[in-house]
Amino acid sequence: MISSPLNRLVRDFSKQGLWLSFALVGIVLQVTLTIYLPILIGRAVDAVVLPDNRSLILGIILKMLIIIVVNTLIQYLNPLIYNKLVFEFSRDLRQRVIEKVHQLPMAYLSQSVGDMVSRVTTDVEQLNNGLLMVFNQFFVGTLTILVTLITMAKIDTLMMMLVLCLTPLSLFLARFIARKSFVLFQKQTQARGRQTQMVEESLNQESLIQSFNAQEQFIERFFDLNEDYASYSQKAIFYSSIVNPVTRFVNALIYALLTAVGALRIMNGAFSIGQLTTFLNYVIQYTKPFNDVSSVLAELQGSLAAAQRLYQVLDQASLAETGQLELVSDQVQGQIDFEEVSFGYTPYKTLIKNLTIHIPPGSRVAIVGPTGAGKSTLINLLMRFYEVTAGHILLDHQPVTNYTRSSLRRQIGMVLQETWLQEATVHDNIAFGHPNATRELVVEAAKAANVDFFIRQLPQGYDTYLADAGASLSQGQRQLLTIARIFVAVPKILILDEATSSIDTRTESLIQDSLETLMQGRTSFIIAHRLSTIQKADIILVMVEGDIVEHGTHSELMAAQGFYYQMQIAQNQS
Template identity: 60%
Template structure:
């Protein structure tokens, strides 16, 4: 990230903080009061010392009010220092909470190709780890950077009022530590950025290896998975070590420089005391100020190191937020009561990757109520056809018409609401069995959910669970068998019967007996409804009104089972191969 990008990211963070003006004002006011009290204490200490070392006696009359004032200032300062972090934390966590929510909302609105291009582990790392690290960085800005800057300014003004010569001595020497810190911070930034990138890769490998643990064991890929993790872990370790090394040498280097400055100021102050132009109390005050003046530089140097890491994390979060939303081409909504189910593909062209066409010049007409089976080898474009129909991806050219109206004239939400979809890969959310069946229809009654489960032949096994429909499902339903998870996914479609159906190997993980029962339910459900079925089993394909044979993104054959078998073309060869395998 260039300096311009860093400044842009920092500016955006400041703008986010300004969205909480009341907290920001209170934080600034609290920081000013804290600094003013902190700077005032050395003045009182110097005055007290001058009363103690006066010639011949201790001036108790003048010392008592000074000590009383010191006590009040110290107590008040302690209260302010307790209150300020509460304000800083509240503002920081609310800001990062909003930023994290914006990132998650954006992930729900970006085109699906952005999700496809980024690993789940990397996106999860941005929302969790990067957001947390950014929160730590912002907290340091207020706890150390802001207070440090104010301390420097107020201390310089106060020293100038006390003694200009000593002030110039302190001011001229102390910035040396900041220059050294900035030199080191510039070199540590790139390693902090590499650290966040490799952490995302590491999170991806860990997530995949845990979620797909059975697959790893099945194919005995422990060693390969371990090697990949070791490589990513080593890269993360190396980048982390370099980043931490550069950031860790900042504090000791600046402390050494500050100690040398402290010694020089003490020497010059002692010389002036011997000459009678300076008092011991004033030297004590200036030594306290030298320490107060140099300490913020140490804090600022630490913040500069952490700020590099925080900016790198913020950049990754803003990268998601800056993505272009999925463009809504239409604003009309489909009228559920008038949907017939006629679907036309008119010279459709589509590709996932530019200059690598998948579907070209696809034309297809499906009449209302037709049952369409889509077959073909892996990668032929079967699922892509469904994705385009559901408007998960936009066409490169051509049109898809629903009841002779381009689907782009309607909102995506209203188009997708017309379809019920069951995929081969099941997905369950964390919640109860009831919640999972009613997913998308949270107001569904228990009676409606039970009827849907019975239609999907899932009611029997659900009632055998410890809490029936209130049984909690966690970890994507790992506690359930694959077939049971698929039955729950099928039950969703029966909660609110749609106008059109899409079934993508919907019964692939179900036993033969249950599949026959489910198929009977589907046959009843598909009666009079336009249905698209991706299937490999002959029993499912034979009953279709229209079979589309796809290969390399094109429909190479179409017709019913009897006609296609008589053609003895690609479809015939597929069926012969399956029968020989069976």
């Protein structure tokens, strides 16, 4: 059974034993000194009304000064300890979430990217704020209430019972409002995640939005999301903000009642002025924490909702490593067999059904077909981004599931149509995945990809920092940089998914020559929409709705005049 977010936070915090101990000791000292100070004030008031007690008064005042100085120092140090404790905890939690994200199956990561970003950033920040309030206000306030009650009982049981009988009303109201606000804070965090996703999508694709004149469409969608977020935020803040006024009103009634009762008892000789002074100070100290504690209870609901979203990521099942064998480059021949492979992205819809195909070592395999036919899915299965539902994929007669994913993927190089660059230098982007690559190796890779000339035109050449993750470069330039990556450490198996789709015709011919040399003796998969680029392939797989309806060489498929032939005719006519 999954524990509640609060229980898990307590368990995780308990692992920071040393700093947690410092924090708790600091809280105890702060509360003890704060509670002891009104006792000295009461003694000083009683001493004033007695004759010849100057030395006693001076002694009491000296003690008060010492307690004030020591308590001030403790109250200065305590927040520093809380901050270190909380921010180290949140740092570790954020690190755990990021590590977990890189261990999750692709199926889980296909959900909203914006929502995941919101969890790692905004939700962690909200959790930080809530945890700091727990130490600064909740623990201090709760302990103050308990110690004050004990001390008030020693002074006068009757008046303490009056306070004790009236406070449950404040607690009941605070708890009722906290429950209501928790649900609203949950909806608020979910709405914020959807809004973050929307903003990220629109900013990343602003040029596309403007080219389709879809600004109004996005604005309307954002308006709806913004309205939802604002509505839930206002309701959550409203319920959390009324806690303090309600408890303050109840506490004011308690203070007025106790003042009247204390005055009557002084007139009857059952109470001293100093005792009433001490008691009223305690009433203030006793009721004030209720405001703090009730405020924290309301705000904590938002933090618990954020913690719940973070723990939901940590609770996901990691991608299990089924393989034990390490695939060594020298041992790879490149023979690949699909044996009765079936797969579907959802359990109730199968995309690839009973696929069987033999690919000899060193073959150049082209995969063609209409959009959505399953071309990229076939590659995803080979890379083990997804696991087959049935059947086996063999590499050199060994099921790929017997190899560790990392060693398998080291032997497969991918160049995708969709380019991605990180905020780093040009050198680091080309050497991505091979951080120890030398400058000479990176330059050679760039020359092989015909991108060296362009790089040398940049302000700092290979040391130029792409602060915008390459957004200022053209699509073709970005794609050339990603192609250069594969030349840094040439793998045994190549996957080219429309690798030159964004490059001009002249540069494409140069790249094709480099890729031709690269593919010699290596098993290569080429996904292409331009059929003229794959006519030299050893095997052409024609996919339609997850099935390979035809396979063979270009001449064989043209002679058969099937689906491939129709695609060629249609493309030539266009």
